[in-house]
Amino acid sequence: MQSIAMTLASLSLLASSVALADLTKVRDDVRAVAPALEKYRQDTVFGDLWKRPGLNRRDRSIVTLAALITRNQTAELGEYLDFALDNGVKPAEVSEIVTHLAFYAGWGNAMAAAAIVKDVFAARKIAADQIPPASPQLIALNEAVEADRAKRVGELFGAVFPGVTQYTTDVLFRDLWLRPALAPRDRSLVTISSLVASGQVAQLTGHVNIGMTNGLKQAEIAEALTHLAFYVGWPNVFSAMPVAKDAFEKRPANGGARP
Numbered sequence: 001m002q003s004i005a006m007t008l009a010s011l012s013l014l015a016s017s018v019a020l021a022d023l024t025k026v027r028d029d030v031r032a033v034a035p036a037l038e039k040y041r042q043d044t045v046f047g048d049l050w051k052r053p054g055l056n057r058r059d060r061s062i063v064t065l066a067a068l069i070t071r072n073q074t075a076e077l078g079e080y081l082d083f084a085l086d087n088g089v090k091p092a093e094v095s096e097i098v099t100h101l102a103f104y105a106g107w108g109n110a111m112a113a114a115a116i117v118k119d120v121f122a123a124r125k126i127a128a129d130q131i132p133p134a135s136p137q138l139i140a141l142n143e144a145v146e147a148d149r150a151k152r153v154g155e156l157f158g159a160v161f162p163g164v165t166q167y168t169t170d171v172l173f174r175d176l177w178l179r180p181a182l183a184p185r186d187r188s189l190v191t192i193s194s195l196v197a198s199g200q201v202a203q204l205t206g207h208v209n210i211g212m213t214n215g216l217k218q219a220e221i222a223e224a225l226t227h228l229a230f231y232v233g234w235p236n237v238f239s240a241m242p243v244a245k246d247a248f249e250k251r252p253a254n255g256g257a258r259p
Contacts, residue, residue, distance in 0.1 A: 045230055049226075052227075054220065055220055058087045059220070060227055061089050062193070064080050065094070066097065066189070067196075068080060071109075071197055072108070078120055082124075093181060096182035100182065100191070101190065101194055103171070103176060105194050105197075139184075150173075183214075184215070185214045187214070188210055188214045189211065189224065192204065192216075197228065201240050205247045209251060218248050222244070
């Protein structure tokens with residue numbers, strides 16, 4: 001048994017060494033082509049941005065994963081998944097982030113991410129019992145608030161787009177958002193990050209309000225946009241800032257209602 005344990009430990013160390021060697025090669029390749037890019041990465045992104053106090057490293061990891069998956073930017077996804085797990089994002093939360101983004105960033109992007117998550121989980125020996133079940137006990141739904149949301153959306157779109165309207169109610173708000181392995185606050189952080197990453201600012205007003213109702217602070221949303229500028233580009237963030245600012249200023253005094 002001791003021999004088996006030593007062998008497994010050696011294999012784990014070897015895998016880590018190989019991953020580190022691959023990562024070093026990537027950075028060397030970047031430095032050889034664009035030395036300023038690598039300097040900005042080290043000095044500004046990791047030397048400053050990730051250390052800013054407005055958002056903790058766990059939340060920054062969630063924002064970054066949402067951006068990379070939304071944009072199907074898989075080259076660095078494995079590295080950032082490891083970073084997220086080291087920063088306190090649980091395997092069950094990673095699983096739910098991928099699932100959530102299938103609906104907000106598209107099925108193909110989620111499927112591409114799932115393949116990379118599988119390899120990272122395997123390398124870290126994350127077992128099936130750390131992954132949420134397909135059909136868990138859902139958290140309680142505020143029936144009055146959901147009835148109001150469904151009524152408003154139904155009146156706007158139900159007659160013309162009945163399928164989308166019904167799926168929005170049945171699958172998103174009566175199922176997906178109620179899955180317990182990812183807290184509503186964190187689902188909002190994922191959703192806002194995804195909307196900014198994909199340039200879908202028309203949906204941002206509603207989700208900024210939902211996010212603040214779910215526990216996100218205005219300063220945290222603002223810092224998430226600061227973080228996203230580096231990962232999705234300044235134009236996407238500058239397009240989102242006026243919408244978010246307007247949502248902050250017009251937010252009801254009572255804080256609005258949960259989805």
